Each structure stands twice: as structure tokens, then as C-alpha cells.
Amino acid sequence: MSAGKAYRLGVLHGDGIGPEIVTAAVAVLEEAASSGGAEFECSELPLGRAAIDTHGSALPEETPAALAGVDGWLLGPHDSVSYPEPHRSRLNPSGAIRKHFDLFANIRPARAFPGGHALVGNTDLVMVRENTEGFYADRNTFAGSGEMMPTPDIAIAHGIITRAGTTRIAHEAFRLAATRRKHVTIVHKANVLRLTSGLFRDVCREVAAEYPDIEVDELHVDAATVHLVRRGDQFDVLVAENLFGDILSDLAGEVAGSLGIAPSLNAGESHAMAQAAHGSAPDIAGRDLANPVAMILSTAMLLRWLCGRHDDTRLLDVADRIERAVEATAARGVVTPDLGGTASTSGFTTSVLEAIRAGA
Structure with missing residues (x-):
């Protein structure tokens, strides 16, 4: 100590x-x-x-x-x-x-409190967002911005998902859930981004097997937006790659009352x-x-x-x-x-x- x-x-x-x-x-x-x-x-x-x-x-x-x-x-x-x-x-x-x-690890709680005018009362969730790769091109390479324009009319960005990066953020999410209500929701878009988002989903599932006491489910990112607005009070810990986590955590902050209360x-x-x-x-x-x-x-x-x-x-x-x-x-x-x-x-x-x- x-x-x-x-x-x-x-x-x-x-x-x-x-x-x-x-x-x-x-x-x-x-x-x-x-x-x-x-x-x-x-x-x-x-x-x-x-x-x-x-x-x-x-x-x-x-x-x-x-x-x-x-x-x-x-x-x-x-x-x-x-x-x-x-x-x-x-x-x-x-x-x-x-x-x-x-x-x-970008840890973003969204918790309603008295006087906060939450859209969904009793919301108390945490978004665990991977912070160094994914689809934010300026953070996912050792050097360079990850974006390019081969012509004035074409812009390209690459997204990177790694087993190592996903493994460590998944462990963060499950360790956090173990101190809360023991429920993790994996957010992905593997139905379309089969390789990148699919790898994120699959590695999170593999890590979940190491935490048998934690309940696990998953949502496509577009469906997650709907469920956050309708039943934000039913989520505990959500884990997502960089871009998805950024967007969903802002939404969750408003559901809890205001982005001004979102730490x-x-x-x-x-x-x-x-x-x-x-x-x-x-x-x-x-x-x-x-x-x-x-x-x-x-x-x-x-x-x-x-x-x-x-x-x-x-x-x-x-x-x-x-x-x-x-x-x-x-x-x-x-x-x-x-x-x-x-x-x-x-x-x-x-x-x-x-x-x-x-x-x-």
C-alpha cells in the first residue's frame, strides 16, 4: 500500500x-x-x-x-x-x-443519477472501447495517418483488427464485468465485415470462455443503437472496436442524461x-x-x-x-x-x- x-x-x-x-x-x-x-x-x-x-x-x-x-x-x-x-x-x-x-482501453460509463433527466431511467452501463486500432485510421498504424487519396476524387482508409489488440480489450471488459453485474455484450458488424469485425467477435468469444461466471451476448452495432435507446437500463458492460465504441458511448451518454455527464x-x-x-x-x-x-x-x-x-x-x-x-x-x-x-x-x-x- x-x-x-x-x-x-x-x-x-x-x-x-x-x-x-x-x-x-x-x-x-x-x-x-x-x-x-x-x-x-x-x-x-x-x-x-x-x-x-x-x-x-x-x-x-x-x-x-x-x-x-x-x-x-x-x-x-x-x-x-x-x-x-x-x-x-x-x-x-x-x-x-x-x-x-x-x-x-477507453472506459466510458453512462450512469443516470437524480436530477440528470435520463432518457432511460436507471441506466448504468460501461462501454469498453478498444482505443488503438479498428477503423480510426489515425491510430491504427505505427507511422502515418492510415488514410490516402490516390486521386482528388478517391479517399481510402484502412481498418485494422488484431488478435492481440482484441484479446487485451476483451479481458478488460470481462474483468470489469466481474466487479459489476457479470454481463458482457459484444458489439460487432460481422454480418458484413466478416473478416475484421468477425475476428473481433470471435476473439471476444474465445476470451469469454475464460470467464464462465460472466453472461455473454452480442449485438450488431446498428441493432445496439436501437436497444440502447429503448432499454439502456438492461446493459451492463459493452465491448467494441474503436469507431463503434466511440459512437455508442456518445449515444449512451445522452440516454443517461447528457453527454455533459459522460466521463x-x-x-x-x-x-x-x-x-x-x-x-x-x-x-x-x-x-x-x-x-x-x-x-x-x-x-x-x-x-x-x-x-x-x-x-x-x-x-x-x-x-x-x-x-x-x-x-x-x-x-x-x-x-x-x-x-x-x-x-x-x-x-x-x-x-x-x-x-x-x-x-x-
């Missing part, structure tokens, strides 16, 4: 609403840590449009170098489509970080990154309107991952304090406009801090 350890965290604000929601998450973390007896040292690192202006790169070399030496990090959303060339055409900062540190964790063997599932929302940036819940809950997920790595139960206590305070605040009707409320980003954050101090 790492009793007394001070955990070093990198803080990358990102673009758009990133500085607002990351600042909120850090404030909540520090308040919960002071109540829970844990200690964190947070270091801000350059990333995004501000880094282009100051360092000439959206991801300066010093940033991944520094991240390699910390225990984990918080990453705000990026708005890479607005970057000037040549930065816009390069791999976006979050994708580059995931690739550099081999953060192969995620990008994890590898030795590093993990808290990153909200939503984007940078430049239209509301700087207006104190953004919902910080997803970023705050992503931070709690990082603490749980760190607990598993360092066997430090103080981190579970801090994560519990954060999650209880968020739920208690929402239950009182203090929510941001995306959830039908009137609270500002700063106002919601202040209420969460008060809930932590009150022992919610």
Missing part, C-alpha cells in the same frame, strides 16, 4: 471549454483530497491552440516527456479542427497521447488519462455555461485506476467523496443548462465543493 504517497498529476487544459471544466475538476479533487487525507501535486502542461501560440506545436515535446514521469493526468477537450495548418492536418493531441502511451478514462498498462467523453464546445467557451460533471467524474475514475495500481484505499475514499458530492448537488436541482437547470459552471462547482465539506 502506498500510504503517505503524494501523487503527481499532469493538468492539460485543452481548448474551448477545457480550461473551465478542468479547473473545476482540479478544485473538486483538491477539496475531496483534503477531506480524504490524500495528497496531489498538480502540474500544468502545454497543449492545444495555446501551445501552438507559445511553443509552435499543439503537443510540444516537453508535454509527453513530462507525462511519462507523473502518476496520471487530466486532459481537457481539444478543438483541432480550428487549428491553423499544418497543425490541423496532424494527429490531434489526445490521439497522439493515446498512441504514444499505448492507452488501449471516460484512457488506460494502458502503466499510464492513465482522465478525459471527458464530450468535445470542446467552442460556442459556449468562456461563458461559464459548460457542464463540468464529465470532467469531474473522469477524475474520480482516474483515482480508482490509481488505487488499483498502488493499493491505496485513500484514493477510493476521495473518489467516493467526489461522486457523492456530484450526485447530491444534482439531486438538489443544481444543474447546468444542458440538464435543464440554470447553474453556471462555477456555480455548480461551488455547490459540489460545499457538498464535499458537508460530507455528502
Whole structure:
């Protein structure tokens, strides 16, 4: 057990609403840590449009170098489509970080809570998304973008599914399900993509045989969208390749109430990154309107991952304090406009801090 350890965290604000929601998450973390007896040292690192202006790169070399030496990090959303060339055409900062540190598992919960206005009440599921291959061409090759245009009128991208990549993400899904309601749904499109998606399905089935206590079923990705909307409360853990998992997790976030409450964790063997599932929302940036819940809950997920790595139960206590305070605040009707409320980003954050101090 790492009793007394001070955990070093990198803080990358990102673009758009990133500085607002990351600042909120850090404030909540520090308040919960002071109540829970844990200690964190947070270091801000350059990333995004501000880094282009100051360092000439959206991801300066010093940033991944520094991240390699910390225990984990918080990453705000990026708005890479607005970057000037040549930065816009390069791999976006979050994708580059995931690739550099081999953060192969993207864990995306979708859980309804009081005051959250879920489309399907009692939704409590987790999307386990393979994060390094599949049909996202910018992440599935050692070098290059994975896309090409042989002529101005033809664009080609390749998708890659490997036994090794699928095996490790399938184990992540089944290990997670063993701690929850012991049910995994394999999502694929093997009826059309017989070789690629077929390999993903088959390897997941092989891994399932190692977990006889876990119930397993499967859905084609198009059918999964329908079932999520109609009966999102009946899913436990879903496992999918990169593109399918990205799309379905966004849908699941809305089913649970709003993409603004959808957290995620990008994890590898030795590093993990808290990153909200939503984007940078430049239209509301700087207006104190953004919902910080997803970023705050992503931070709690990082603490749980760190607990598993360092066997430090103080981190579970801090994560519990954060999650209880968020739920208690929402239950009182203090929510941001995306959830039908009137609270500002700063106002919601202040209420969460008060809930932590009150022992919610």
C-alpha cells in the first residue's frame, strides 16, 4: 500500500471549454483530497491552440516527456479542427497521447443519477472501447495517418483488427464485468465485415470462455443503437472496436442524461488519462455555461485506476467523496443548462465543493 504517497498529476487544459471544466475538476479533487487525507501535486502542461501560440506545436515535446514521469493526468477537450495548418492536418493531441502511451482501453460509463433527466431511467452501463486500432485510421498504424487519396476524387482508409489488440480489450471488459453485474455484450458488424469485425467477435468469444461466471451476448452495432435507446437500463458492460465504441458511448451518454455527464478514462498498462467523453464546445467557451460533471467524474475514475495500481484505499475514499458530492448537488436541482437547470459552471462547482465539506 502506498500510504503517505503524494501523487503527481499532469493538468492539460485543452481548448474551448477545457480550461473551465478542468479547473473545476482540479478544485473538486483538491477539496475531496483534503477531506480524504490524500495528497496531489498538480502540474500544468502545454497543449492545444495555446501551445501552438507559445511553443509552435499543439503537443510540444516537453508535454509527453513530462507525462511519462507523473502518476496520471487530466486532459481537457481539444478543438483541432480550428487549428491553423499544418497543425490541423496532424494527429490531434489526445490521439497522439493515446498512441504514444499505448492507452488501449477507453472506459466510458453512462450512469443516470437524480436530477440528470435520463432518457432511460436507471441506466448504468460501461462501454469498453478498444482505443488503438479498428477503423480510426489515425491510430491504427505505427507511422502515418492510415488514410490516402490516390486521386482528388478517391479517399481510402484502412481498418485494422488484431488478435492481440482484441484479446487485451476483451479481458478488460470481462474483468470489469466481474466487479459489476457479470454481463458482457459484444458489439460487432460481422454480418458484413466478416473478416475484421468477425475476428473481433470471435476473439471476444474465445476470451469469454475464460470467464464462465460472466453472461455473454452480442449485438450488431446498428441493432445496439436501437436497444440502447429503448432499454439502456438492461446493459451492463459493452465491448467494441474503436469507431463503434466511440459512437455508442456518445449515444449512451445522452440516454443517461447528457453527454455533459459522460466521463471516460484512457488506460494502458502503466499510464492513465482522465478525459471527458464530450468535445470542446467552442460556442459556449468562456461563458461559464459548460457542464463540468464529465470532467469531474473522469477524475474520480482516474483515482480508482490509481488505487488499483498502488493499493491505496485513500484514493477510493476521495473518489467516493467526489461522486457523492456530484450526485447530491444534482439531486438538489443544481444543474447546468444542458440538464435543464440554470447553474453556471462555477456555480455548480461551488455547490459540489460545499457538498464535499458537508460530507455528502
